Amino acid sequence: MDAVARIADRAAPDDGTESLDFGFLPHVLARQCRSLIEGYHELHGYTCLPDVLWKARLGPFIETHREFRELLRKASTTRSAKKSNEGFVRIATTILSLEILSSGFAGWSTLHPQAASKAHGVLKRNASVTHLPLMEFYLYPPKYISSAVIATLAPPATDGRFYLATADAITSGGSPIAH
Secondary structure (H helix, E strand, O other), X not given: OHHHHHHHHHXXXXXXXXXXXXXXXXXXXXXXXXXXXXXXXXXXXXXXXXHHHHHOOOHHHHHOEHHHXXXXXXXXXXXXXXXXXXXXXXXXXXXXXXXXXXXXHHHHHHHOHHHHHHHHHHHHHOOOOOOOHHHHHHHOOOOOOOHHHHHHHOOOOOOHHHHHHHHHHHHOOOOOOOO
């Protein structure tokens, strides 16, 4: 936790960090990502969440975005476990939402092309995020893709055919867009 606090305190307020409004992220996706992250950490413990962010090498990415940096500073210095967990969950939720939109997972980029374009731009500007570390951690267990995770993160169906075709394609290893 001390290393996390040092990163949060290292940058000065007007050091050229980006001040982004993540309001473009679909609220349904963010809510589903948050539910997935909280469910995982309720089962495995919240103490590993800062390590998940750290081991994924997201420190520089978090540092370059003012909102993330402020959340990180508060989460790593507060005495309240609940407030600390909330801060780390908000960071992870936003980054996972960006990764899902940018990658096109489960058809989210098709449903929200402008948001997907913005998410891709945010991730692309940070050269150290060349892969999708939180998607790899939460969505792809080492040996299989969890159908429960796919169901949790599937976009709301406007008609049942899109959802069923997407879920079937993903679980069979195909492309969700091919249907």
